[in-house]
Amino acid sequence: MRIYRVTxxxxxxxxxxxxxxxxTDVQAGDAAVPLMSEGESILSIEETDDPYQEVDGPPAGTQTHPDQIV
Structure with a gap:
């Protein structure tokens, strides 16, 4: 798991x-969406170097469920 800064x-x-x-950076964008206010959009996504930083939210959930994989 990596830490991303999402502007x-x-x-x-x-x-x-x-x-x-x-x-991934795409999932970082998904994880940032619940933290955004109305009218905000994602301007940039950058991976950070320090994996021990505090984070503002949880990772995004998976988009597939194991029972749905054929």
Whole structure:
């Protein structure tokens, strides 16, 4: 599991950074969505170097369930 810094906000306006654990940058974006306010969008996603940082939310759930894999 890696830690990602996801910059969210209104383009050309206020921005903020949330930190989330994730296996991939795409899943990091999914994990950041519940932490976003109305009108915010994801502006950037960057993997951090320090795996021991505090995070702002849990990792995103899986998009497939083991019982659904054929």
């Amino acid at each position: 969210v906000g209104v383009e050309g306006g206020a921005t903020r950074v949330v930190k989330v654990p994730s296996k």
